[in-house]
Amino acid sequence: MSDPADLTISAAGALLRSGDLSAVELLEAVLRRASMTEAILHAFLTIDSAGASAAAAAADEAFAAGDDLGHLHGIPIALKDNMVTRGIETTCSSQILSGYIPPYDATVVERLKAAGAVIVGKTNMDEFAMGSSTENSAYGATRNPWDPDRVPGGSSGGSAAAVSAGSALAALGSDTGGSIRQPASLTGVVGMKPTYGLVSRYGLVAFASSLDQIGPLTRTVDDAVTVFEAIAGHDPSDATSYPGPVPDVRTALDGGVAGLRVGVVRELWGEGTDPEVAAVCRRAVDLLADAGALVSEVSLPSLEYALSAYYLIAPAECSSNLARFDGVRYGLRRAGSTVEEMMASSRHDGLGPEVTRRVLLGTYALSAGYYDAFYGQAQKVRTLVIRDFAAAYGDVDVLISPVSPTTAFKIGERTDDPLAMYLSDVCTIPSNLAGDPGISVPVGLDSGGLPIGLQVLAPALGEAVLFRVAKAVESLAGSDARPALATSEGAA
Amino acid sequence: MPVDIDIAKVARLARIAITEEEAAEYGAQLGDILEHAARVQALPTDGVPPTAHPLPIANALRDDVIEPTLDREEVLAQAPERDGDFFKLPPFLEDS
Numbered sequence: 001m002s003d004p005a006d007l008t009i010s011a012a013g014a015l016l017r018s019g020d021l022s023a024v025e026l027l028e029a030v031l032r033r034a035s036m037t038e039a040i041l042h043a044f045l046t047i048d049s050a051g052a053s054a055a056a057a058a059a060d061e062a063f064a065a066g067d068d069l070g071h072l073h074g075i076p077i078a079l080k081d082n083m084v085t086r087g088i089e090t091t092c093s094s095q096i097l098s099g100y101i102p103p104y105d106a107t108v109v110e111r112l113k114a115a116g117a118v119i120v121g122k123t124n125m126d127e128f129a130m131g132s133s134t135e136n137s138a139y140g141a142t143r144n145p146w147d148p149d150r151v152p153g154g155s156s157g158g159s160a161a162a163v164s165a166g167s168a169l170a171a172l173g174s175d176t177g178g179s180i181r182q183p184a185s186l187t188g189v190v191g192m193k194p195t196y197g198l199v200s201r202y203g204l205v206a207f208a209s210s211l212d213q214i215g216p217l218t219r220t221v222d223d224a225v226t227v228f229e230a231i232a233g234h235d236p237s238d239a240t241s242y243p244g245p246v247p248d249v250r251t252a253l254d255g256g257v258a259g260l261r262v263g264v265v266r267e268l269w270g271e272g273t274d275p276e277v278a279a280v281c282r283r284a285v286d287l288l289a290d291a292g293a294l295v296s297e298v299s300l301p302s303l304e305y306a307l308s309a310y311y312l313i314a315p316a317e318c319s320s321n322l323a324r325f326d327g328v329r330y331g332l333r334r335a336g337s338t339v340e341e342m343m344a345s346s347r348h349d350g351l352g353p354e355v356t357r358r359v360l361l362g363t364y365a366l367s368a369g370y371y372d373a374f375y376g377q378a379q380k381v382r383t384l385v386i387r388d389f390a391a392a393y394g395d396v397d398v399l400i401s402p403v404s405p406t407t408a409f410k411i412g413e414r415t416d417d418p419l420a421m422y423l424s425d426v427c428t429i430p431s432n433l434a435g436d437p438g439i440s441v442p443v444g445l446d447s448g449g450l451p452i453g454l455q456v457l458a459p460a461l462g463e464a465v466l467f468r469v470a471k472a473v474e475s476l477a478g479s480d481a482r483p484a485l486a487t488s489e490g491a492a
Numbered sequence: 493m494p495v496d497i498d499i500a501k502v503a504r505l506a507r508i509a510i511t512e513e514e515a516a517e518y519g520a521q522l523g524d525i526l527e528h529a530a531r532v533q534a535l536p537t538d539g540v541p542p543t544a545h546p547l548p549i550a551n552a553l554r555d556d557v558i559e560p561t562l563d564r565e566e567v568l569a570q571a572p573e574r575d576g577d578f579f580k581l582p583p584f585l586e587d588s
Contacts, residue, residue: 100570101569101570103562103566103567104562196546196547197546197549210546239549239552240545240547240552241552242547242549302535305531305532305534305535307528308528308529308530308531308532309529309532311525311528311529312532319506323507326507327572328572328579328581329567329570329571329579330570330571330572331570331572332572333572333573335582336582337583338582338583338584338585339581339582339583340584342582343507344504344508344509345509347506347507347508347509348509348510351508356508356510356518357518357521357522357525360499360503360508360518361522361525361526363502363505363506364497364502364522364526365529367502367505373530373533374530374532376542377532377533377535377537378529379542379543379544380535380537380540380541380542380543381532381535381537382542382543383537383540383541383542383543384535384540386543386546418521418524419524419525422525433546434546435546435547460546
């Protein structure tokens, strides 16, 4: 048998149930992989070996007693460090939360535990999920398993690198403007952002509340379906949780694409898209057409303005959400002779440059005299984006584009130019504004051997057709390539 | 054209102490970002309502039943400074 750290959830599940592999052995393989790769990658902020070992041992006992909790039972999963974990430090990669031990579990953490999953640890991220490279971490950057001189994308870069390298079979990330899909694309894994509201945000440290959504990073579309099913569903603790039923994503999963209408989004393949990325994605679309999909080009003119609207709406919401980090109830506190001085000084020392930039930007966009011209106008553009998507979905079942205009870029390449970094998310941001689901599926490598992801988008609650098309993409155009670092030879 | 911002005022509103050097750097960067963001003003939006939220949910209510709350000790254990069951803070007003 190959190294269990490289197994998919479904393959590992079969071995756990046939008795050919124990949950403890599976966890040991994953921790061994992490110990070989972490000195280079730095995918994790915290590895909870003790807690994970106890959970794995409990899973083996349960299997022996015939008490099977389902697909995730005994499966090692990593969590982005913006999901609170009772008793385990949660920092969001920020100094201001250094040493913070949450008094409760996020709803997604409760659900994973109830499903018998083994929580390996907390993954590195851009501070408070603001960034596209995982370089904005107060605890050091994460590196890409395909090339350690390059970024893994972000902000869920630690989760993506961990799954890509084999230091977890799956991970949860959060996606506010592409923070699951873009790192998935850059590290060659599957990353899925559900419809806004389908997965509870209770216990997810808020960045931009009307855009944030938790979702899975996995090695296959099947595994993404499995994790999605475990975490989706109404939660009374989240007032923005969708109260209706979760879409049935399993029944039609293997239905293929024959007869489905696939729209290629003109505005998302434009200038700035690397020709190799465009060619690899185009090839995947051609394979869908060969398999019977009805491919057409569609135009959503307002998408040209989506990035601009996003960089007003997200900072505005973040400036409000991050007001809670004030040195009063938890986290870092600096001395001050008045409470205001204490807060201003704590926030200066505790928040990194990108977070400070966005808080200032949002504060400005919301301030008297500028509100209508900036935030108010951005909210109207958001309406136009939603209308354009609605019109497009009148003609097609899914939309297709590259996930990221480029493959993984070099560490440090974009850190001095915030605007260039923001452009990394030009293809993923529109669906956050609309609240729609999206997924990144690996479809090949560029000439430098770096992964390329294809993005599939569907209307709100369209997860069934989203996963169905994603699975077809995977089987027709998917890439089985694995990073050199994910082999014991490469890491040794 | 980059947007001109009174960065000291914005930082005061955001309760972030910044140095003059930082103010100059953030001011220039935000000016560039806002120049890009200001493109939203080029789209005609007469009669278009704003969207604050993608889900048409308003006032999610639940039954008024008592449920367990967070453990007080566990919560206060995270306080930078406490006095019994209170969070302790510097004075809100300077001594006159």
